[in-house]
Amino acid sequence: MRLIKLLFIFTTILILLFGCNETTPKLQERPKNEVLVLGTIHGGHLTDSLYNIPYLKKLIKAIQPDYILAEIPPDRMEMAMTGFKRDDSISEPRVLRFPEYVDVIFPLTKEMDFEIIPTAGWTKPMADERSAKLRAISKDSSRTADWHAYTEANKRSDSIYRATGKVNDSYFIHTPTYDSIQDIALQTYNRLFNVELGLGGWENINIAHYWNIEKALEKHRYEGKRFLIVYGAGHKGWFLRQLRKRDDITLLEMEPFLKTIAEK
Template structure:
């Protein structure tokens, strides 16, 4: 009898210490559509607000750099998308966290006022290179042959019309993965390879920041607002984490 009692005690203790029995982190990675929320009747800002309300998060993570999370709204408006600023400022009962990355050269530093207008740092080089490659006839032809404009068009149509649950069902993410593979093939070993390298590394850094946040806050409810084009890499990364339960359905009303 005593042996059974001791075994029961050991089992109870192990259930609290063994990660297999620990309460999982409930993580919702919500793909957002930035300015598109103003026009998409199936996924507007109010839908996002309802999703957050219904999820009841302990933490709301937004696509703003961690080092900018304490900055005022006038500063943030120059660099970040509207839903990120909006929901950083709402839901005071939830802790807020930043997950964005805009280049190693400005890590830990404030962004200058002309950051989005001039060729400044890695992010500026990335933006300028986009304009250059779109004027390069050979690259334009290669992009068309690989089907990249068609994929962009499909994703644009989905963002303009679909609700959150449809953007989370895997179809949009599959298009993003196909686009990323195609762009890498087209730009590899060209003068524009940096464009693809930076885009992929930024996506990965955002995913890594989400992972670090989830691991630091085990057992909590975390909602992450991130652009739809970052969603696939983040989900793929967090799917590997045993202490995380990925939430894949939302209630938006």
Template structure:
């Protein structure tokens, strides 16, 4: 009887595995917004090559649904009209805008911005020092960023994580809560894209400061197999 039961189980288990949905492959690709023009190794052409190198089926993009629908000029995220939207048209990627729509966006941003205004007004010396430190960090990173792979590597992520840890400690709970909530909106969208596209390749386009947060969260997200973006780009010489 024990042998018969073992045989039955061995026959059933492959069927159970066959019915499981394969995880989506997810690569987080950091972008630099206006700084693409100041980092020669990661200009618009290099960003386009990086997206194509990662071979997405799906793109998760750092704009709201309304801004994606209008595809108008971007004050800061200039890579969208310059690179991302033309690639979407050319390649036919399935697209998921990640920024929240109203009124959810204001519910997150208004307390966050208020906390930062209060910090600048109430602690001007600390605010000025933090701005100087952030400027020095970016001055250094612009020299470090000699390839798209470096923009997406563990060194850059560690610097951004440290920057935001200090920012939250200085500004306080409003900064911490807003940062977590805004990134959480991105994470929820990527998780939905993964559920709706099992086995597909998803590339998440997000500003470089968000990369460390999303990579850490996606590594623990069911239905996601997080890819090493820096390694994939480096393998291509990027």
């Protein structure tokens, strides 16, 4: 009886030891997704001599994303994709504003194997309300100081940006310095008007965008895939601050991919 008990204890110890050794590597081997944030200049891509449509196409081909998290509202995606598949063009009004989608990302779906996930928190009623409130503030004599602070912050941000001599430089746009320059205007705008503008406030709209981005990252957690977040460059710093809080992804820098296409 004593021998049986000893054998039972010994077997239990072996199971615990080897069980732990089997489980731990499996947890460690779960592959993290890679995430990059691409800051765009919207209509500027149509006119800029360097950071233009052909450049964006080469960059996205170099990145080889599995998923593109787009600045497209979920309720606009089906109409945009249906129109594109039907006649190779985008007619959906919101998406039509962004050449990075119309001229680059949608056409690349014919050459590359990635999924576009719409993540924008934007809605037309929200945008209309924000515009109306900003117009009212600009004309309100009791808010002159606030409006002056807002416009001056924009001027200061633009002035510093121009002084760098790197306006629309794709390398510079993907640096913390660029984000800090943008924050001069955006944080003033946020401090003065975020609560008042409701869903259209700067912090509030970024929260709405990022909630959809988080949903996509959670859905595909530990798949070992590459995610490319494509938004206006002003959003980039806000998103990066949130993404750095996640321990299930690897944030990649854009610079190596920019160098890759520069060498070709």
